[in-house]
Structures are given as C-alpha cells and as structure tokens.
Amino acid sequence: MTSILKTVQLSHKYSSSWAIRDINLELNQAGVIGLLGSNGAGKSTTMNIICGVLNQTEGSVFINGIDLREDPELAKQNIGFLPQNPPLYTDLTVDEFLTYTAELRKMEKHTIREAVNEAKEKVGITHFSTRLIKNLSGGYRQRVGIAQAIIHKPKLVVMDEPTNGLDPNQLIEARKLIKEIAQERTVLLSSHILSEIHLLCREVIMIEGGRIIFSDSMDAFNNYVQPHSLLVRFENPPSVADIQAVHGVNKVEFLTGKQARVFFEGDEEIAERIIDAGGKQDWRIREISLEKGMLDDIFKQLSSKSLQ
Numbered sequence: 070m071t072s073i074l075k076t077v078q079l080s081h082k083y084s085s086s087w088a089i090r091d092i093n094l095e096l097n098q099a100g101v102i103g104l105l106g107s108n109g110a111g112k113s114t115t116m117n118i119i120c121g122v123l124n125q126t127e128g129s130v131f132i133n134g135i136d137l138r139e140d141p142e143l144a145k146q147n148i149g150f151l152p153q154n155p156p157l158y159t160d161l162t163v164d165e166f167l168t169y170t171a172e173l174r175k176m177e178k179h180t181i182r183e184a185v186n187e188a189k190e191k192v193g194i195t196h197f198s199t200r201l202i203k204n205l206s207g208g209y210r211q212r213v214g215i216a217q218a219i220i221h222k223p224k225l226v227v228m229d230e231p232t233n234g235l236d237p238n239q240l241i242e243a244r245k246l247i248k249e250i251a252q253e254r255t256v257l258l259s260s261h262i263l264s265e266i267h268l269l270c271r272e273v274i275m276i277e278g279g280r281i282i283f284s285d286s287m288d289a290f291n292n293y294v295q296p297h298s299l300l301v302r303f304e305n306p307p308s309v310a311d312i313q314a315v316h317g318v319n320k321v322e323f324l325t326g327k328q329a330r331v332f333f334e335g336d337e338e339i340a341e342r343i344i345d346a347g348g349k350q351d352w353r354i355r356e357i358s359l360e361k362g363m364l365d366d367i368f369k370q371l372s373s374k375s376l377q
C-alpha cells in the first residue's frame with residue numbers, strides 16, 4: 070500500500086545547527102495524528118518541509134508515493150497546509166480569497182465555484198461569503214485558513230498549531246471541525262500542549278531536540294508515561310514530614326493550605342498507603358488523584374527511555 074506520507078531520514082540545518090535529524094514518518098490512515106513537542110523542538114521545520122515550503126538539507130519526503138522534490142506540483146495536489154500564521158489576504162472577501170487559493174492550486178476553472186462552496190459549507194462560513202476577511206473574528210479567520218487547506222480535497226492536511234490563540238468557545242468549535250475533516254483524510258497537527266493532543270489525536274509522534282522520541286497510539290502513550298505525582302486535598306492538612314513518612318513518597322509541595330502535590334517513586338498503590346495513613350492520623354482526605362506528568366517531565370522520561 071502506498072503511504073499518504075513518508076519521510077526518510079529527514080534532516081534540516083539552519084546555517085550551522087541542525088533543527089531536525091533523521092525524521093522517519095509513515096502515515097497510512099485517516100484520522101488526526103499529533104506532532105507533539107516543546108517550543109523549538111522542530112515541529113514547524115518538519116511541517117514546512119513536508120508541505121514543500123522549505124527545502125530539506127538531507128532526506129526525502131513522499132506524498133502519496135510521489136517524491137516532493139522530484140515532482141512538487143503533483144505531490145502538492147495531495148497536501149493542504151495551514152501554517153502557524155495562515156497567509157490570509159484580509160482585504161479580500163471570503164469568496165475572493167478561496168477562489169484565488171483554488172486558482173493557485175491550479176484547479177480546473179469550471180470546478181472552482183463548486184469547490185469554494187463545498188469548502189465554505191464544510192467549515193461553516195457560507196454566511197460570510199461576501200464579508201472581508203479583516204472583518205471576521207479570529208475563530209472565523211481560522212476557518213477560512215482551514216477552508217483553503219481542504220479546497221482541493223487533499224489526502225493529507227498539515228496544521229501547524231491550529232488551536233493556538235483561540236478563545237475557549239472557538240477552541241471547542243475548532244476541535245470539532247478538525248475531527249470532522251479527519252474522518253475522510255489524514256490530518257497531521259502540531260501542538261506543544263499535551264492536553265490538546267490528548268483531545269484530538271489517535272496517534273502521537275513526539276519530537277524533541279529535532280529527533281523523534283516517541284511514535285505510537287495515544288493509548289500506548291498513556292501507558293508509557295507513568296504518573297509520578299498525586300494531588301491530595303485534605304480537610305485537616307498534615308505536615309510535610311507526616312506525608313513524607315509514607316513509604317514511597319519522596320517530595321511534598323503544598324499548593325494551597327489544604328492541597329498538596331505528592332511526588333512518589335514506584336507503584337501506584339501509594340494512593341492507598343496515603344489514604345491509610347490519613348485515616349489513622351485524621352488528615353480527612355477529600356480528594357486524591359494521580360497526575361500524568363507535566364510535558365517537561367514527560368520529555369525527560371521519554372528522552373531517558375529512548376537512550377536506554
């Protein structure tokens with residue numbers, strides 16, 4: 070089977086330093102795939118190369134089996150791109166802009182009108198067809214950006230931090246839309262926010278320092294990343310020393326007078342031991358929950374595992 074996207078030993082150097090090294094990706098199915106990494110990890114560089122905006126220093130990109138360097142025009146017919154800052158012409162109306170992007174894609178003239186209408190309908194902006202883009206809210210501008218990325222019905226849509234800067238309501242709508250779009254195609258989406266990737270993606274590729282340090286399903290990711298802290302809320306808070314006396318606890322931080330983050334090593338049965346100690350010493354525990362690590366901690370865990 071031909072992969073929708075395949076990268077082979079993709080590496081890129083800006084002047085003297087490598088931004089990404091040996092990125093090997095292979096995507097075959099519809100759905101949202103997350104590219105997760107902290108700021109500067111190499112997400113935009115990877116995406117810009119995949120979309121043909123930046124020429125790699127080394128390695129190859131195949132879109133639907135077509136080498137992007139050998140036949141960029143044909144390869145790009147299968148890609149839609151929503152860059153971090155979508156290049157919208159804000160003095161054009163939605164219709165004018167989408168027609169222009171369809172022409173840029175070299176779509177056949179007689180197909181453009183229908184394609185514009187379909188894309189508008191898909192992202193829910195038909196009622197703004199004749200509105201100037203500069204008079205749209207951030208959330209609707211984002212939709213125009215998504216419409217231009219799907220207007221030619223590509224098999225692969227690449228979105229660089231698409232939910233950045235949206236307000237909570239816009240966020241919910243954008244996530245819904247991205248999931249809908251991914252029902253019939255592959256969406257590769259980047260974010261530095263773990264919870265965003267959790268909400269949207271079925272697979273996750275984690276990149277750090279320009280290298281892939283994890284690539285598997287979201288479920289596998291959840292199993293791989295072991296929790297190592299608990300949030301505990303007490304009605305009758307004990308001292309730090311009292312909590313540290315519980316076997317396995319290695320650090321305690323009080324976040325408020327009644328809530329503490331308890332770091333532990335080893336098994337998750339620590340929660341039972343804390344509840345046990347709390348019962349005996351009348352801490353009156355009101356809430357206790359395992360925390361998945363913060364992104365920085367997860368990077369450290371995964372980096373050290375990948376070096377083992």
Ligand SMILES: Nc1ncnc2c1ncn2[C@@H]1O[C@H](COP(=O)(O)OP(=O)(O)OP(=O)(O)O)[C@@H](O)[C@H]1O
Nearest residue numbers: 083084088106107108109110111112113114115261
């Ligand atoms: N035009 C450039 N010239 C020189 N170095 C660059 C350039 N663009 C990016 N870099 C460097 O390459 C590395 C990867 O950057 P990249 O933008 O790909 O990361 P990112 O994961 O997308 O981060 P962010 O979320 O902050 O955009 C970083 O160290 C960055 O400083």
